[in-house]
Amino acid sequence: MSIGVGLIGTGFMGKCHALAWTSVRAVFGDVPQIRLAHLGEASDELATRRASEFGFARGSGDWRAVIADPEVDVVSITTPNKFHREMAVAALQAGKHVWCEKPMAAKFEDAEAMTAAAKASGKAAVLGYNYIQSPAIRHIRTLLDEGAIGAVNHIRLEMDEDFLADPDAPFQQRHEAINGYGALDDFGVHPLSLVKVLFGRVQSVVCEQAKPHATRNTPQGPRAVEVWDIASALFRLESGISGMLAIDRAAWGRKGRIQLQIFGSRGTIVFDQERFNEFQLFLTSDRPTEQGFRTILAAPLHEPFGHFHPGAGHGMGFNELKVIECRELIRAMEGKPAHVIDFADGLEIERTVHALARSSDEKRWVEVRQGRRS
Amino acid sequence: MSIGVGLIGTGFMGKCHALAWTSVRAVFGDVPQIRLAHLGEASDELATRRASEFGFARGSGDWRAVIADPEVDVVSITTPNKFHREMAVAALQAGKHVWCEKPMAAKFEDAEAMTAAAKASGKAAVLGYNYIQSPAIRHIRTLLDEGAIGAVNHIRLEMDEDFLADPDAPFQQRHEAINGYGALDDFGVHPLSLVKVLFGRVQSVVCEQAKPHATRNTPQGPRAVEVWDIASALFRLESGISGMLAIDRAAWGRKGRIQLQIFGSRGTIVFDQERFNEFQLFLTSDRPTEQGFRTILAAPLHEPFGHFHPGAGHGMGFNELKVIECRELIRAMEGKPAHVIDFADGLEIERTVHALARSSDEKRWVEVRQGRRS
Amino acid sequence: MSIGVGLIGTGFMGKCHALAWTSVRAVFGDVPQIRLAHLGEASDELATRRASEFGFARGSGDWRAVIADPEVDVVSITTPNKFHREMAVAALQAGKHVWCEKPMAAKFEDAEAMTAAAKASGKAAVLGYNYIQSPAIRHIRTLLDEGAIGAVNHIRLEMDEDFLADPDAPFQQRHEAINGYGALDDFGVHPLSLVKVLFGRVQSVVCEQAKPHATRNTPQGPRAVEVWDIASALFRLESGISGMLAIDRAAWGRKGRIQLQIFGSRGTIVFDQERFNEFQLFLTSDRPTEQGFRTILAAPLHEPFGHFHPGAGHGMGFNELKVIECRELIRAMEGKPAHVIDFADGLEIERTVHALARSSDEKRWVEVRQGRRS
């Protein structure tokens, strides 16, 4: 038995998928042979070149050829998200498993259609929320399940980068409203994926969005920025936990920060994606004179770290999270329980995103169940 | 010329005031002689004992005697805040300067009355917001004034401690609603004092309060906790800056954390009171290959650090912030420009606190100008 | 053109080599096709199984078959170091390039023989000193070359792990003197590889070794530990720089720490392998009021980070350092300038190790040039 892989798109995430597919069997051992079957790009020429670089058997300028290829069992979709619906639905309808990058789609109805197609197909349909895969996050989930920090009563999440922080950078396509809300859907989905995996559903939200730079330069002069690079929100989970969420694409000095603070009745957990090979834990069960936040390095005891290195202190890389995700996808393809955000979970995240946007527009608290924009 | 000091209250903050008065002249040199004239406590016996310990000439069991004493020029009020109004107004009406601990008062009308009395008296009336006094915070203000990080577009503040985190701790008086909202007025005023000093007025707020522990034990069985130990909020400043505020008295492992994140168009500043002898600065003017957050240690170049130590790396203590505050109070008494939160500034902070509480009650955005509870 | 790869050994480092060979072309693009030709293990059965897992065309229970295979252009040697000499010399004599894990060999004459064979063969002969490959370390070298911190006057290196810290762990083979000195040759070579790359040759050393646990349990009772798990040393470089070196395999809590402190006349650099996606830099050219250590995250501006991720904050993993090393090896195979520790460089490192051991035995300063044990 083996798995035939199709890959559409060869940007950063396309390369990341290709590396994951090439490494997953050597890393984990317990997965089938992987055949890199067919790569799709914008032109035959580019597709052929990338196929050679990434080790795929062939390349096509038409993504439909990838999906139609009988050698292909699963399709990695790493194109811009405006293409996600069409490609994912087509692949699922062609009987292929799908591994699609986040965010799911620009519009809620697209996400709904994708989820429906996944359900109808019976195939694995998994989204690329790789931050949930790190050994630290997975161990944090174990700790929460065990009640290590007691009952959680409050959480705070911040996701910050600075790639849109420069006021002198020119107007880009991503500053147009047609591409979404801005930070909310581009970024917000990541911390929300952690909320989903660690704490469950969001019930109500109040959000405010902000524009650090109201206009940006074009060759024709200044043009109004139509999206928001900053979003901040309060929320309540269905479980009753209160929370805060901050998202900023214009936060100078922050490069890939996703800080998570989890406060419980018996302790506190802190995590930051910029140092995702470690996390912090405060426990009231420690002797009072020596209580303090422990900085715990990811280690073989934290699944599945040991498949990468035999010892702690030899940190994993961002790309390796994708290898873990790939293995979980394969488990989903095999019908086994898998630690993934599938399309149905992803739809929940999208629902929350749209509720946040609506709350910001209407300057009021919004219930997520009614939060979808009409 | 010399200054005669009266002190009412000898708990933690009373001792802190006493130490500040004893040290201020040796530290700064340029202040008058300080006479520790009269100390007030709950009984003559206790007052006399503390007067001896703290080096005061005499002690009285009646605070009115302290205020009436012609040897007293300025009165330190460090009693529980329900006494602040009566004592401060009496002292001001007796022609004394007043140095009153925060928070100003439990009720907004008390704060108004205190402010009116201060205005009528023409005397210095200063609140004990000592966190604004650290060399790091003062230098951050200088950097903001200079535009070192460009135009500020977003700020986040968190103030967390854990003294009410233990679910097994019994019901206390502070869990009764009569003492205020909970974390909001007890704690929230500190980060708001930093907002005041660094950024100006808050325009609108949306807040949610939470109770990590809904009931607490009494000898008669569980009793409902009437106040909120957690508050979280979004806000807009009058200047247009968007912000977030988190306050938690039940955050295990946080001991005196006041984290401040300031995002600007040319850089970012981060500060944490638990390590208040340092702050972090990211500047886009650094060469791109070596941009990063600098950890800057408070140093003689940061006023008024040099009055305490000739070199950086020899950290200041919390109590020494009070010495700086004392010197600023003396400047205010002398009619000079002073870096203080006076009663009028404090009233603004109280106004914001009440607006936050109202927003939480009514689950909606509230304008601070209309935010006072009726 | 393509490269045929042979791999001998499939433990941690064998897997790491396999992953590097599979990824290097997708990551860097500018390298030839890689053919995973032949894998050697202890038995045909194991070799065949691992060949399947790692994607090699065939496997053999005899390592000489790997070397003899005309499909093989380069041989990865990842077996225990007592086999290094025999395998490396054989491979070089068979006209293959060699990529051999560190440390080079237990005895100095073995390292000499390997170096001679490399020289005679004219083939690339590269050692697995991957810590020199991280973008942070490579950028630090650039900074030093530029004189960013002026003239370096003092350095300190510490390498600490805790895998031999437990006093209750039983006696192992590695506690026998036949396997070397202990921490010195097992660990010391890593910081010495950084010294080599960043600063050049060591001139003189004084070293002391220590045994944290003098005996260890065997089924027959306690047995004396014959090696030293701690070594500490002072040294002088040929350039005149003074330095300190600490090595400890029994340092509880340290997991993969290699701390490097570099003091110069215009600044300071600090690096720690446990957080190798960042480094710290202090520059006197910063404005005095804002001088501080910058924490700089590895970024696309630091070669070759950008081949892995388009943005900083998405950390690289330990295994990915091997991908960089692999690309440098390929450059060496192509006769291009390459950033590697080759056998000749490795011999210098071994010479220093033996001088350190001699200094410890004889309790005196030793010149490295005369440092080889007879």
Added chain:
Amino acid sequence: MSIGVGLIGTGFMGKCHALAWTSVRAVFGDVPQIRLAHLGEASDELATRRASEFGFARGSGDWRAVIADPEVDVVSITTPNKFHREMAVAALQAGKHVWCEKPMAAKFEDAEAMTAAAKASGKAAVLGYNYIQSPAIRHIRTLLDEGAIGAVNHIRLEMDEDFLADPDAPFQQRHEAINGYGALDDFGVHPLSLVKVLFGRVQSVVCEQAKPHATRNTPQGPRAVEVWDIASALFRLESGISGMLAIDRAAWGRKGRIQLQIFGSRGTIVFDQERFNEFQLFLTSDRPTEQGFRTILAAPLHEPFGHFHPGAGHGMGFNELKVIECRELIRAMEGKPAHVIDFADGLEIERTVHALARSSDEKRWVEVRQGRRS
């Protein structure tokens, strides 16, 4: 009963002593009344001015008048160390207790004479090694005594500042050999005081000194620097523990760093004076999946923190360490057990300093007992 205080010298440390004397009773409560009796400075005029600033009853231009004053029970000596012997011996012979700043004296025979005078007098004779007083260090001692980290097998100490780092700073008096060795006696005594208090006596040492800047500018041109700003050493304690010591007065970016790493068979402790309100602790008794270094904030549970603040997170300042030292001095004056470095202990430290210097001169290991220079 009360204590009459004499103070000689009013530089940084003089002010620090004055502040300690003023605060000690208010802070600790259980000490006698303090009378600031007599202050000595270089001239009557300066002495009178400082006496007024610091709150002393009178000032004299002749230090002998301070010592002779019957109102004076104890003399704080904070003058340059070349005066220490004469003043301390005179004060002790006059029947006064002595509190003398470190280092004890430039020459070993001076330190011997001081120790002899102290012994003959029967008075308290205490040195100003304030770093041993911090609650963190005191709690670390408790942990070591308890065996919390098992048997200590290795320690490392680093003390670094940068006040002599600038190569362009002119030649100063402190660059003359007449003032001592350089960093060794100026700085080295501090980490050695920690060794003394935590681990006991040093048995043997090997040391190397270095000059980061061989010459410095004078108005007459470059002049050779006669002292060493860097010293590095290996040592063995009498208890058998191996250790490393680094001292650097030219380490850019280090401001008051005294890093201490203590490795034991059951855990590790790390402390840094630049953040002396915290320390780090790794314990093997923690559950393996959650082992990590705890960052523990100094708290009321750590003696005598609670005398300064009722809660952790409200950091103490450097000057407050002197208040603790002052209280311990008073205990010594009262004949009670006291946590101090007295003259006899100080002599041991000096002996080690001279052994280190000798080792550096002679480029060999030196036994401390024979380490004194002739």
